[in-house]
Amino acid sequence: MAAFTVYWQPGCSSCLRAKEFLTANGVDFVSVNVREDIAGAEALTKSGIMTVPIVTRGDDYVHGQDLDELARFIGVDPKREKLPADELAGRIGIVLNAASRYVRQIPDDVLTRPLPGRDRTALDLAYHVAMVVRAFLDATEGGSINYEHFERRTPSGAKAKTVGFVLQQTAAEFARWYASAEKPATLRTYYGPQPFHNILERTCWHTAQHTRQLMTLVSLAGLAPDGPLASADFAGLPMPQEIYDDQVKLAG
Numbered sequence: 001m002a003a004f005t006v007y008w009q010p011g012c013s014s015c016l017r018a019k020e021f022l023t024a025n026g027v028d029f030v031s032v033n034v035r036e037d038i039a040g041a042e043a044l045t046k047s048g049i050m051t052v053p054i055v056t057r058g059d060d061y062v063h064g065q066d067l068d069e070l071a072r073f074i075g076v077d078p079k080r081e082k083l084p085a086d087e088l089a090g091r092i093g094i095v096l097n098a099a100s101r102y103v104r105q106i107p108d109d110v111l112t113r114p115l116p117g118r119d120r121t122a123l124d125l126a127y128h129v130a131m132v133v134r135a136f137l138d139a140t141e142g143g144s145i146n147y148e149h150f151e152r153r154t155p156s157g158a159k160a161k162t163v164g165f166v167l168q169q170t171a172a173e174f175a176r177w178y179a180s181a182e183k184p185a186t187l188r189t190y191y192g193p194q195p196f197h198n199i200l201e202r203t204c205w206h207t208a209q210h211t212r213q214l215m216t217l218v219s220l221a222g223l224a225p226d227g228p229l230a231s232a233d234f235a236g237l238p239m240p241q242e243i244y245d246d247q248v249k250l251a252g
Helices: 013-024 038-046 067-074 085-104 122-140 147-151 160-180 196-220
Strands: 005-010 029-033 054-057 062-063
Touching: 005 013, 005 038, 013 029, 029 038, 038 122, 054 067, 062 067, 062 122, 085 122, 085 160, 085 196, 122 147, 122 160, 122 196
Parallel strands: 005 029
Antiparallel strands: 005 054, 054 062
């Protein structure tokens, strides 16, 4: 039996990255998709844990969102070079505006189709990109990054144009905040207080990963992405290697 168990769900970028990280470090683990494994989901809930990814070893566990903590949990040196804050902030703007372009390109029948393993649609995914940054901004304003931020769905009746506008507005709001506001040392999150830079980095790679998925949906529809993101836009970010989880199939 593997010593570690990973509780995850389809479409969760942190889940995919946590599983890839364990595999890259030669760590065997039991994979529990909480969307399909009812017993596994109930076991997690009985422990008082309501979020994923969670990596467990016996009665001990760690939130997989924090790659440094996950490294320590499995006995790996967590030290790695991180991009400076200004670089991360600039890329967040690039990614948000790219997502705004792509959501407008995706055909309506693809936009409203549930993504593999989830009841989230492609339109919800684009809206989710904006909500990841909204969560960050809420935390900087004295609030907290809550799991609820990441479960928000596109407002009823909203179309691609509306979501594209939300993404553009979020990019502009983030840029104004970053240029003028004092940066806090820590931010409150649903998995505890976290260093500002760690959350800025996570916000950057999280939005980049989902925007890469939106770009893929444009390509699968037989279209050329408007201003495709390149490898340089992802360089230095601790994002998953794969665009989508190999345990979940992304169809055109």
